[in-house]
Amino acid sequence: MVKSPLQIARESYFPKLPASLKGAVKIVEGNKTESVADQADIKKMFPNTYGMPVITFESGSESKEYPAVKVGVILSGGQAPGGHNVISGLFDGLLNCNKENKLFGFLGGPSGLTDNQFVELTAEVVDHYRNTGGFDIIGSGRTKLEEEAQFDKVIENCKALGINALVVIGGDDSNTNACVLAEYFLQKKAGIQVIGVPKTIDGDLKNEVVETSFGFDTACKTYSELIGNIQRDANSAKKYYHFIRLMGRSASHICLECALQTQPNITIISEEVEAKGLTLDDIVDYIADIVVKRAENGDNFGTILIPEGVVEFVPAMKKLISELNDILAKHETEVNVLDSNKDRRDFVATKLTEESATVFTHLPNSFANQLMLDRDPHGNVQVSAIETEKLLIDMVKARLKKLKKSGDFSGKFGGLGHFFGYEGRCATPSNFDADYCYSLGITASLLISEGKSGYMASVKNLTAPAEEWIPGGAPITMMMNMEKRHGAMKPVIQKALVVLDGAPFKKLDENREDWAMGTKYVYPGPIQYFGPKEVCDTTTHTLRLEQAK
Template identity: 70%
Template sequence: MNISALQKERAKYQPKVPKSLTGAVKLVEGAKTESVADQAEIAKLFPNTYGMPLISFEAGEVKKDRQPLNVGVILSGGQAPGGHNVISGIFDGIKKLNPESKLYGFLGGPGGLVDHKYIELTADIIDDYRNTGGFDIIGSGRTKLEEDWQYDKGLEIAKDLDLNSLVIIGGDDSNTNACVLAEYYAAKGEKLQVIGCPKTIDGDLKNEMIETSFGFDTATKVYSELIGNIQRDANSAKKYWHFIKLMGRSASHIGLECALKTQPNITLISEEVEEKQQTLDEVVTYMAEIVAKRAENGDNFGVALIPEGLIEFIPEMKILISELNDLLAEGTDSEKEFKHLKKSHRVEWVSEHITPDSAKVLLSLPTGIANQLMLDRDPHGNVQVSLIETEKLLGEMVDTKLAEMKEAGQYVGKFGTQYHFFGYEGRCAAPSNFDADYCYSLGYTASVLISDGLTGYMASVRNTTAPADDWIAGGVPVTMMMNMEKRHGHMKPVIQKALVELDGAPYKYFKSKRGEWAYNTCFIYPGPIQYFGPTEVCDVTTETLKLEQAK
């Protein structure tokens, strides 16, 4: 492989791990668990994996004559920095238990399991990918496992390879799949275990036992470096407003973390917009008033951060999207009729089949955005909001609002815009020291859960603002995180997404400062991720975690 100087040095890095993972491990059962909501429904759907106890690790005695483990691993969904270290941790963990253990990687995501496409991951392969970004060791995919025949095809290859366990590395939907698989195999009396690992740069897979999803630390550091660079450019040229859309379709964790790191003039928090029941016009007015106020001081420049999923949190838009999802649910008569319409007739047809208020909103949107809402959905039935150019929509609407304000004598400045979308730039970056350590620990934790025969669990590593020695490793039943939600027009069990908590410490701190950041130029320039140097620079975690844990 042709590798850079940085890759050569990073290959030498030895991830730090909790003390409990450095020697023999004993599993300790904690309290029995229940789902976060809809307990009766979840318990009925998962009779074999519901109510299992929390698991923590303690130092134990070395067990001799451990049988080798054969483990399959799947990378599912979008990429996130650190995935290769999760795999490295699994590999080292099972090899330590027995050098004859084998790790198989299914190619291209869950589809590789169904199609029986895999490779054995040997030490030579693993060593080329330690501490690197990306998912290219085996690739990823978004195939949704939801049919019995898919589960059975997975079982076929698992039996052929004599697998003890599958480890699914993914976000909330992927780990929901892991939970369904675990229940299915347990119900059939099959030995195949299923373990999950919490991945998503969006940061919305978190709870009491999962403090952060891996990749969030690295991705927000990458975006914050870019935002800081743009802020410095804006402060130098003093003639542009930069509207920056940030990845994160269902929550504003990325935007909030980047705001705490860089202190831009405007940061929209989708969850706040929803709670205040703000209309699109009210959001635009808020932004325009900050632009006008800065212009009074001669500052015709600034930076605004916009969460990718904002559109879905504006109440009038959320209602519209919900009605569209019901109307165009897969397999319905209305969906079939819609598909046979000419594209030029679809907006009008849809507007006649939804409520008058939603029809008014739909007809007010640019044609491109209206078509996006109606046509493009991901495999989970969600509108692909990343394809909606929300930053340009808001920029154009702010420009129109400012023109009205200027005519009324309420604005005297100049307004020029530059647009950016930061998403893919952060998904495959070389993991920060935190993510390199955290991911390796998650993978090693998964190997310990497998070795004790557990299924339906997610690897958990907590106390992550402390030095890695003091991190707490263990396992949490996936059913503990689940609730019932409407998907494709039907109620489904899914892991509950964690949105920004408006009564949480990170948001409260941001709220106390945003007025100062809006009207003054308080930019912070974080610079690139540092891998070598003082621990307070290289091993620092997110502002979100520090505020949540008051450290």
């Protein structure tokens, strides 16, 4: 296999560690916990894993002898930079706990557990993937483990291998799955622990014990480099408005962080759209107004950041999409047999409420068709397939045409659309993500060795030097609430949305007018792995602002 000079250099990088993970470790348990909402429902559904204490690992005075275990690991959901380092940390941590420990990787995500597809992860395998991006060491998948028959198959396959514990590396839904498995295994006295690890580039898996999900740092730096390159081009050619859609279906954390890193002219934040009850026309008016004002200054170019999930936060659209999700789940067979998009639109329109039907029938056909696409594994519209940037370009262009006709706009407008998604999911992890993920992996190995189950690995104090980070674990049930999925209420980890009175959004808001009318672009450049600490070891603006004293 041919390797680039960077690959070779990164293989020799050894991640920085918290002081408490460098020698003997002692476990400190805090107070009992409760779920963030719907406490009675969550407690009833998770009697064996509800109310457990938050755990912290501190430097100890005596080394412990842990019994030998066999551990299975899966990568679940979309890729995120740093997953390989979680597995590297887990592998090294297990061997530190007991030289006889073994690690098995189940292939292709959760389906590997039920299909019994696995490989033993030895030093020869793991060493090849240290500090690299991607999930290709064992692959990932989005199979949902929801049926008892699946759970029983997992028990059967784990028992055959002698596996004592599973580590699920995934986002909020995958970690919810991990908690369901942990509860079921305890109920059945299966003798299999389950530990989760917080992964998602979207940044919406965070709370009081999980300061950020891994991959967010690297993805935002990767996207910000691309945005900076486009802004340099825009400022050079001075003739295009670049509408840049960024990943983040349920929350706008990526859009906000990239805005703080690059200072574009316009940034749309989905949570603000919902809070203010804005319509698509309101968003178009806001963009068109800035285009007109910039044109008066002789600037017929700019950059606009758009979160991919913004259409779901426009109140009328949110209501429509919610109804569509329910209708398409209930009438899937009837819709699928219809021959044309028009027939499908007409059929669905008859099932909608009057208000939503009006919105639906007035949408451009191409956009309405995109809302009718196959649902994701959770039964929701696949917003990454909706080309919101093109819709906004067309709507802004039409608005400016009217303004030009009325004499209120004399400039030029050329819109170009971009979508940055896969570009950031498998980038070589930043130093922060390489360090953070390795610490998460070692922390997961300690939670297993201490006999814990239903916990998520946690590393806190992340804006401090790695030496001062605080590893531990949090009960997954404490992060849960009840939400509607496939038309039924189910327990899930509560997503963290952008907080409009939080420091990161306030920083954007106070600079909006200046960045809109001026050309104050910042060009971050590529991720730096070597050099001054302020260049290569910085955390995201979001984390620094959230934790600013």
